[in-house]
Amino acid sequence: MPSYREEFTKGIFKNNGIFVLMLGLCPALAVTTSVTNAFAMGMAASAVLICSNVIVSALRGLIPKAVRIPCFIVVIATFVTMVDMVMKGFFYEQSRALAIFIPLIVVNCIILGRAEAFGYKNTVFRSFLDGAGTGLGFTLALILIGGIREVLGAGTLLGYPIWLDAYGRTVFQPMTGLVLAPGAFIVVGLLMAGFRAIGRHRQHPQMDQVTWE
Amino acid sequence: MNLQLILQIAILNLFVQNFVVQRFLGLCPFIGQSDDKHKAIGMGIAVTFVMTMASFVTYLLYAYFLVPDSWFLRTVFGPGAGITEAGLLDVLVTVSYILVIASLVQFVEMFLRRFVPTLYRAMGIYLALITTNCAVMGVALLNTTDAPQDLGLTGAVLQGVFAGLGFTLVMLLMAGIRERLEYLNVPPCFKGAPIAFLCTGLMALAFLGFAGMAGLG
Numbered sequence: 001m002p003s004y005r006e007e008f009t010k011g012i013f014k015n016n017g018i019f020v021l022m023l024g025l026c027p028a029l030a031v032t033t034s035v036t037n038a039f040a041m042g043m044a045a046s047a048v049l050i051c052s053n054v055i056v057s058a059l060r061g062l063i064p065k066a067v068r069i070p071c072f073i074v075v076i077a078t079f080v081t082m083v084d085m086v087m088k089g090f091f092y093e094q095s096r097a098l099a100i101f102i103p104l105i106v107v108n109c110i111i112l113g114r115a116e117a118f119g120y121k122n123t124v125f126r127s128f129l130d131g132a133g134t135g136l137g138f139t140l141a142l143i144l145i146g147g148i149r150e151v152l153g154a155g156t157l158l159g160y161p162i163w164l165d166a167y168g169r170t171v172f173q174p175m176t177g178l179v180l181a182p183g184a185f186i187v188v189g190l191l192m193a194g195f196r197a198i199g200r201h202r203q204h205p206q207m208d209q210v211t212w213e
Numbered sequence: 214m215n216l217q218l219i220l221q222i223a224i225l226n227l228f229v230q231n232f233v234v235q236r237f238l239g240l241c242p243f244i245g246q247s248d249d250k251h252k253a254i255g256m257g258i259a260v261t262f263v264m265t266m267a268s269f270v271t272y273l274l275y276a277y278f279l280v281p282d283s284w285f286l287r288t289v290f291g292p293g294a295g296i297t298e299a300g301l302l303d304v305l306v307t308v309s310y311i312l313v314i315a316s317l318v319q320f321v322e323m324f325l326r327r328f329v330p331t332l333y334r335a336m337g338i339y340l341a342l343i344t345t346n347c348a349v350m351g352v353a354l355l356n357t358t359d360a361p362q363d364l365g366l367t368g369a370v371l372q373g374v375f376a377g378l379g380f381t382l383v384m385l386l387m388a389g390i391r392e393r394l395e396y397l398n399v400p401p402c403f404k405g406a407p408i409a410f411l412c413t414g415l416m417a418l419a420f421l422g423f424a425g426m427a428g429l430g
Contacts, residue, residue, distance in 0.1 A: 081305075181421065182415070
């Protein structure tokens, strides 16, 4: 039985949802045009991930094995609706920027994957740690992609222009392609390759096959 | 529904706003299933089929049940009641759409297994994966709550068909590229998904050339 610390940290780097497991890719590319959007998406998905993992784990004795996937989907959809309403109520600008990708959290494979592979088999507290760790890993990955695309593609960071010299002149021409669709694919492809090269994933040549655990 | 509108929907969803390379929907099956041409075709047909059905059903659900002052709310709660005027969009869209899609996929799978076994053998295994394909849920949302203007039932179904065909087109292109990539000597850390992403990026760059085509954004 792994330690609590391990349950939390494994989702951040070793089993990072986006770069290693390659799940939940759609929002990772679609909403990472800026760090702010990436952070908002990461927080929304993490909230759903933690809540659904805890509830699935608490109900694991009650959910029959044959109908577990529909049950997970209903639990996840409920939390997505709640997050959607909270975002619309308190962070209206962010909710407009993320548009359909907030309701689409419901079909994010990371969340269903963790409910199936972890929440359904483990205790409530462990599921909470697993959800928090995976959510943090997802958020950090989104911020990393968003940061690269915003700094190099738009020439800003958190909406403030950077790349200015002492006289306020722009010293770097932003590469607009990076905030458009092609840039997203290229940045994520390069980051994935980088993660493999620096991580210990070289020993596992089958890493591009989806592994739930 | 005139021919011009049909063509507009077709070009928009096939090329200009292609679901995979421009709208980033359905990437998991796109990366996971595009390493082989037969898999790509099977997945493409299954997705097109489910997207068409899902567009039809979710549009009816939206127009007759969920919108404010809909037929269902008027009949059950009476016109002018609080819930009739508020509608159910905020609270029920996500839950009802995902349930409709999940049960639709299950139903199609059972129907095909019973009545069209040849087709079931060709695309049966992909059907199970489609419930969590965000392209299906995405087309349902883009047809209804997030549509720029009301598409009508025909428009919604057409958008479903052409979005699915656009998905199939990109799947096939990618499968062709990846079959060639098998024989190339790419660095080990780029093997598989990372190089596929870089190729998709170049493909997306090519698809950007369609922007503004036929007066569409």
